[in-house]
Amino acid sequence: MIAGIRRVAGRSRNPAVVQGIGDDCAVLRVGSGRQLLVTTDLCMENVHFRRDWHSPRSVGHRCLARGLSDIAAMGGQPLACFLSLGLPTDVSQRWINGFMAGLERLARRFRVSLAGGDISSAPAIVADIIVVGQVPSGQAVLRSGARPGDRIYVTGELGASGAVLQRLYSGERVRPGTSKRHFFPEPRVQPGQWLRQRGRVRSMIDVSDGLSVDLLHICEESGVSAVINADAVPVARSASLDLALNSGDDYELLFTAGRGSRIPARIGSLPIHEIGVIQKVSTKPAITMVDARGKSQPLKQGGWQHFRDNRGLGEKE
C-alpha cells in the first residue's frame, strides 16, 4: 500500500518539494519573499462522509478540496499536501485505490505534490489532510481585515451541497456525477489569488460551515458587524435561502473589499455577488439580514449546525 502511495506521490511533483516521501520529514523550498501557509483538515468516516453515500473517489477529492479551499481563502498558492490515513481492516484495497485516485486527480490539477504522511490501523476511516502553500510576505488575506464600509461579496452559488446532503439524509440515492458541487467541490484557488492581487480584498474566508457562521467568523476576528440583503444571496437552483445561509461545504469564497475597489461581476466564468456591507459593532459582532420589503432581523447561526450535530456531521474549526 505504501508503494502505491509513493507512486501517487511521484506523479504530481511540485518543484517546491526537495524531498518527498521516504525520509523522516519532507523538505520544501519556499520562494524568497514568500510566507508559508499551513492548514489541516480532519475527515472522519460517518462525520464528514459515509461509505454508503460517498464513492471513494469523492472522499479523496473532498478531503483535499477542504485543504485547498483554506489555502484559496488566504489568496495563496498550494505547494504540497500530506496525508495521515487511519484504516479499519474491512476497507478494501479497491476502496483505498479509489480514494487515492480522487485525491491524486485534484492534486495534479493544482500541481500539488503528495509529499508525506503516516498510516495506522483505526476503528473507522480517518484522513487528516495537511496542505502547505505560499503567499507573498505580508499579503495573506486574513479574516481580521474587514472594516466598516466594506462591501461583502461571495463567489458562485450557495446551498447546492447542502441540498444534496438533505436528499441523502432523506434516504435518496444520489449519483456523484449528477451533483458535483457536493461530491466533487471546486476549491477556488485561482480566484482567491486574483482577489488578493488584483481585487485588493481586505478579508476573506471560505464557506465551509455555512454563510451565517463563516461571515460571523469574519465579523468576530475583525471586530465588526455585517448587514446582508436576503435577495442578493446567490441561492443555487436546487437549494432554499435557508440552505444557502446555513448549510456548509460550498467552498465558495466570502470576502470584503473597500468601497473604492472594483470587484468585477465575474472572475473568468465564476460569478461574484455583492451581498451586503460591513458596519461598526454596536454591542458585539452580529449579522443583520434585510429582506426585500426592507424588514430586518438578526441572522442566527446554528440552524444547520444543530441539524449536523443531531445527525453526526462535523463542524470545522
Place this chain on the structure above:
Amino acid sequence: MIAGIRRVAGRSRNPAVVQGIGDDCAVLRVGSGRQLLVTTDLCMENVHFRRDWHSPRSVGHRCLARGLSDIAAMGGQPLACFLSLGLPTDVSQRWINGFMAGLERLARRFRVSLAGGDISSAPAIVADIIVVGQVPSGQAVLRSGARPGDRIYVTGELGASGAVLQRLYSGERVRPGTSKRHFFPEPRVQPGQWLRQRGRVRSMIDVSDGLSVDLLHICEESGVSAVINADAVPVARSASLDLALNSGDDYELLFTAGRGSRIPARIGSLPIHEIGVIQKVSTKPAITMVDARGKSQPLKQGGWQHFRDNRGLGEKE
C-alpha cells in the same frame, strides 16, 4: 474546548508564526536561506497508546515527541505544530486538559507554537500531529546519504521503552514517573542540530520502529548494506539485546559519518556509541550482525513488528 486550545496556543509563541489559530491557515515566516521541514504522525488510541496504560499527559507528550524527533532526525529546528484531534463522546474534559498540558509542556521547552489544527468527533481518540521546522538550505540530513566506509552511531540507550511496553502487556501497572523513556521520551533536537552542523553526519534517522528496521531504512534509501557489532549496541539496563534491536519508540538518533569525521563520545550529557560500519551492497541492502566470538548472521527485521501486529501496536511509515 476550542477556547482552551487557543489559550495553550497563545502561550508558546515562536516568532516564526505570523498568524496562528483563528484563520483559514496559519501563516509562517521561514528564515532566508532556510528550507522547510514538515512531518505528520498519526497517534491512534489502542494502536499507539491505551487510556488504561498511558496518562493523558503522557499521550500528549508522546504524540508531539514523535514529530519533534522527526525534525531532530533531519538536523532541523522545530517552529510550529498543528493538531488534528478526533474525540469520542466518552472522553472527559479532564482527559483533554491533561493531554493538552502534556503537549504544551513539551512545546514550550522546544519553543514550538501550536499554530492550528482541526477537531472532530470520532469513534476512538485520534491525534494527528504535524510539526513544521526549518533547516539551512541543502543541509537537511537525509536517510539516503550513507556511503560505504561510514561508521554507524546511535545516541543514548535502546530498548527501555520496549521493556516498559512488555511489562504493560504482561498486565503489570507501570507508573509514568518511574519509566520516563517510555512515557515521556526526549526528542533529540539539539543533538540532531549539533550532528548536522559540527558532526557533518551523512545520513540520519530516529529510532522509532526499532534499530533493525530503522537502519534498514537508511540502507535501502542509500543503496548500501551495514554490519553491526552486537556488543557495541547500547542496551538499556532494563532491556535485552533483542529489545534494543527490535523494539521501537526509543527516539534516539541513528546516523552515519565518514571515517575521517570526529564524532565525540558524548554531546552534552548524551552518550554516542559507534556500533558498526556501512558496506557496499552485494545483492540487496541488508544488515549483518557480528557477535563477540566473531560469528556473523543476518539481522532480521520484524520480530518486534510481529509482536506489535499481533498485539495491535502501530508501525510508523
